[in-house]
Amino acid sequence: MPLTRKGNATRQRIVEGAAAEIRRQGIFSVTLDAVMQRTATSKSQLFHYFPDGKDELLLAVARHEAAGVISDQQPELGALNSWPAWQSWRDKVVDRYRKQGPNCPLNAVMGQLKPTTEGARAVAAELLAQWQGELAAGIRSMQSQGEIATGLDAERSAQALLAGIQGGVLIHITTGSLEHLEAALDQAIEFLRGSVAKA
Amino acid sequence: MPLTRKGNATRQRIVEGAAAEIRRQGIFSVTLDAVMQRTATSKSQLFHYFPDGKDELLLAVARHEAAGVISDQQPELGALNSWPAWQSWRDKVVDRYRKQGPNCPLNAVMGQLKPTTEGARAVAAELLAQWQGELAAGIRSMQSQGEIATGLDAERSAQALLAGIQGGVLIHITTGSLEHLEAALDQAIEFLRGSVAKA
DNA sequence: GCAAAAATGGACCCGCAAGTCCAGTTTTGT
DNA sequence: ACAAAACTGGACTTGCGGGTCCATTTTTGC
Incomplete structure (x- = not known):
């Protein structure tokens, strides 16, 4: 028992x-x-x-925190099917890290696991994969609506966006500023929106 | 003495x-x-x-490594005044981290300093600021040549690009893959290049 | 060349925090 | 109700690794 x-x-x-x-x-x-x-x-x-x-x-x-990262972005992250949805998701992400402050348990824990390093990497990798998957799904959804150029590689754009978010959060942790995170999100979204114009 | x-x-x-x-x-x-x-x-x-x-x-x-990060990107980073220059800089960055492998001393050290945390943050912050400054200078240089839209906020774009790089490196550290770094760099450059078309 | 200061070797100390043990209590299934 | 298994308390051990000390050698400046 x-x-x-x-x-x-x-x-x-x-x-x-x-x-x-x-x-x-x-x-x-x-x-x-x-x-x-x-x-x-x-x-x-x-x-x-x-x-x-x-x-x-x-x-x-780490597992506990990783789960929170995704669920804190719901339901917006799971339904990125309109520009307003993207925008409110963006705001939610920024807000989440604003509230969390510069002490990210997940990031902190990641640098602390020694023997279990493989396990920790796996947790982080899974989180990243899931996150990226949701973003890519959102991009594809917009593509099907003609709001994003279909010539664009959804997976690769999701990778770039995810990288921007991660970097933004990392910079937030080290400098305390959220500007980079905001800039990365805004520019990525602008890029996606702009793709359709010149297609 | x-x-x-x-x-x-x-x-x-x-x-x-x-x-x-x-x-x-x-x-x-x-x-x-x-x-x-x-x-x-x-x-x-x-x-x-x-x-x-x-x-x-x-x-x-940390100081030693921080210095290396910048100097390893020279001279390209200091002369981002043509698209080929941007491209070769991009390649240099990717290559640098490919060679370094997934053990980044700077990142590792950052998570390990306790009392000296403020000092460590200062080192990292300065590195980021310098890096961002170089990128912004490059963007402005391209703007003056009409290769990037002048309506674009160079500093903010530099922030976004820097965030993408940092995130890409971070993901490289945790997953071992360089795809995200490449995607972030490529997409950022594409964004900058595309800005002029619709201006 | 000769004091003073810097550089080096290595034995020693010591505290902290992880990890062990076992004895005792509570919960569980039947 | 009564065993078995899960749960809890807390004293004890232990080792790693950072930090101290002093004696000795080398370098420096005049």
Whole structure:
């Protein structure tokens, strides 16, 4: 009978507590003791739910955060079928990172996993793939409506857009400014809109 | 008489050794002992040249790497005054990161500095600012030749392009693929070229 | 060439935080 | 109700790796 209801709740509490700790204090404050204190748990509990220790916990945090990144963009991200939709999605993305501030748990965790590096990369890669997929779907949707040139490679444009977003977020993390993220989003959208004019 | 010739050489050796270690084994292999071994130095030397210890050393590595990032793009980056120049610059960037592989010392170091975090951010911020400045200069140069629409905000376009690059590199680090970097560069350049047609 | 300052070697210290253990309690299925 | 399994508490161990110290050698400037 692996994982009782209470156990599940505790596990959840640990993961969210660790994530919250990162957001507030940065990745270096995340010591097992800190997590214990914040989540009112003991060391045995930590190792009970995460037998492989800190790395496993951090990986769980990464998964948790990755899921949030996508879901925070819904429902707009899943329905990029009109220019207003694109615009409000754009605003949502900018807003999300404005609120999050410069402490990105996902990014923080990524640089911290050592043995589990492959696992961490997999989580990040999957997130990126999913994100890119949604963007490409949106582009194709617009293409089918004649709002974006059909000669354009949807997948490649999605890659470029995704890169712009990632870079924008990264720059936000390091400088605290959101200008780059906004510029990247705006320019990408403008590029997509402009494609139809000269086709 | 602070810093004799030999001392300077040793210091240099330490920084480069640490950077090389990161490239080969990742950031977690960078222990003071590892640096000592690789650079044939003793602990006293490390603390002689970097009294504040590891953080100071890592910061020096960051500075060293940051300088390399820009200079590796020269002379092309400094003379973006024709489309062929842009193209060869683009190729140089992609090539640089292809050669570097997925272990970026600068990125790695960034996530590792704790007390010196402000210092690290400053280094990164300055690098970004300089990079963006060069790009903006290139865009303005093309504008003056009528190859890019003058209505376009050079600084903002440079921001977007820079974001694309950063994101592309980041994705390269996490997935190993350079496609995103290439897509971001190509699309940005295409956007700039296209601006003149509809002006 | 000779003090002073810089450079070097390497033994030693030490704290922190991850990880272990086991004893005790609560929950669960039947 | 009663075993088995899940859950919890917290004391204890441990090792890694950063940082300290001092003795010795080399270089520098005059």
